Amino acid sequence: MKSLTVFSRSLSLKNKDYNHSSEGAVFPASPFSIMVGKEIADHLRSWRFIVLLSLIGLTFFGALYVSLSNIKSAVSNTQDPDRLFLYLKLLTTTDGTLPPFHVLLSFLGPLLGISLGFDTINSEQNAGTLTRLMAQPLYRDNLILSKFVSAMVMVGCLFVSLALLMIGAGLLITGVKIEPEEVLRIFAFVFISFVYVGFWLSLSILLSIRFKQTATSALTGIGIWLFLTVFYKLVVNLVTKALFPDPAFLAPQQALAYQELISNFLRLDPSQLYTDATTTLLMPSVRSLGPLTMEQMAMAIPSPLPFKESLMIVWPQVSGLLAATVLCFALSYYLFMRREIRS
Amino acid sequence: MEKPIIELRGLTKCYGSLKAVDNLDLTIQKGEIFGLLGPNGAGKTTTIMMMLGLTEPTAGTATVCGYNATTNPIAVKRKVGYLPDSVGFYDSMTALENLTYIGRLNGIPEAEVKDRAFEVMTAIGLRDAADKKTSAFSRGMKQRLGLADVLIKQPEVIILDEPTLGIDPSGVKEFLKLIRQLSRQHGITVLLSSHHLHQVQQVCDRVGIFVGGKMLVEGSVDKLSRSLFKNETNVVSISLAEAVPTPWEFEDDLHRLERVQRVAVTDNVVEISCLSDITPSLVRFFVHKGLDVTGVHKKEYGLDDIYEKYFENNLAESNTNEKPNRVFQKSFFKK
Structure with missing residues (x-):
């Protein structure tokens, strides 16, 4: 403000020089892609993402190390119909010191999603940047969409690079050629993990819109995660034990229906869906996620299923996860679109 | 006569039983500096929010630059620069990055966005601080950067919500001088909301006194004092x-x-x-x-006296108009 004369000069210059830009000779990038770019840059520069990256990386390499040191016995186990899928074995073999990677991911995925999303909207609101941003010519939904997309791009890159690293390390160390089916299965696993993290991300974005304090939304997100991983099974068991008769006194048909009911309740928990889906995909010999009768099992040869069949088994799980993600996201839209923007 | 650049017709906003803005009519012509004067909680910010389409009015219409702000907010926001009362910046980014981000969002081509940002910053006196993180900025610097932020999109209308809050007196003087100069040289319409009477008196062509959601009186300061006294x-x-x-x-x-x-x-x-x-x-x-x-x-009657006169009349009214307790209780859970 000290140089008012300079200012008036520069402004008049500006009007002369830049008028051509509004005529649209060059189309500038859309606000949405600019926002996604900025969000990704923010993530990359933040300590939070570095911490998460090292956490996931550590788990991955730990799990890989454990499986590599046990791969020999796992592959030479003739009792196991899946023994020939070396790369799937790399992801699932363990000697008990560390759970396999997909199990670890069912714990860490929520943490990844929650910590990437818990402060998306409320931190902007608290810092006063939300009003400033909303006063620009951009659609309101672009903001939450860009936040979601940028975090998902990060997660997607992370998972794909981890999968490729795993395949590369496997190739280098064992020298065994990878089957196309294994590639399909591994990338299906990556996709399901991606959707799973997406669910938690959209849930935490929803919480960040609902609550004004970042601490509240983070705590609520972690609370939901802990409840689902630790207490939910307990509660389902308690309730079914109290309400239903002892399965020992039931006819087999009834016992089966009863078992089905319990597992359906358990499937309300997204981590259950995720575990079911990944287990089926990474262990081709898994034929069903529910109980099988003796008649169904009779004459069956314990052999791996083709990829398409495994995919058919987990299709309900995948659609369930997708539906939960979409639901959370739709709710976020609903809350955010008509909300009053004030700092 | 030209078409008014800001036209509010019967604008009303209710929060529950509380009427924040009550049937407001206001017309502002191009190139004018209009001061919206009122005590805290008079509904000034709510009115501004409705002009920008950030809040839906309960009734009435807000037309800015010929566009309906409620149904076509994007077109309005393209032409209007808004400086909120507590402007915030991304702390992890430098001042220049903050500015170019807003510039890009307004569709300024990549090739010229940096030059333009530098120009505006030079003008505003922040050229030396361009590569500093905004977290290190003082309140006054942030306010200036906020103005740079508004100017980079070359608006037709500038809306300033309590722009002088927290700046020292000499800074306020320069700030207001700059706003007046801008308006005069480039025909930018300025809407200024404030509760600082003297500052408004210094720059505004016309003022409106706004209490309890109602525009009590509007006109030039001279005219107001003449009619009142x-x-x-x-x-x-x-x-x-x-x-x-x-x-x-x-x-x-x-x-x-x-x-x-x-x-x-x-x-x-x-x-x-x-x-x-x-x-x-x-x-x-x-x-x-x-x-x-x-x-x-x-x-001589200044704005102070005008203001006081109106407040005297309205004090009794506003006491009976107090917000119901329920609102306060509710706000506990919203945290």
């Missing part, structure tokens, strides 16, 4: 060296003077209201009577 246009207070005895011997003589309306005596000050400016003859009168005049003050 037409009964007592000229008030002269004369201070004397000694206290005046209560049944004052000269009071009747004073009344006999032409055009004197009212005489009020407090201690050693005599306040005389008259229909026209008769200060010289009043002084002559006092000197003639052998009284020691120590000071003569001709009272």
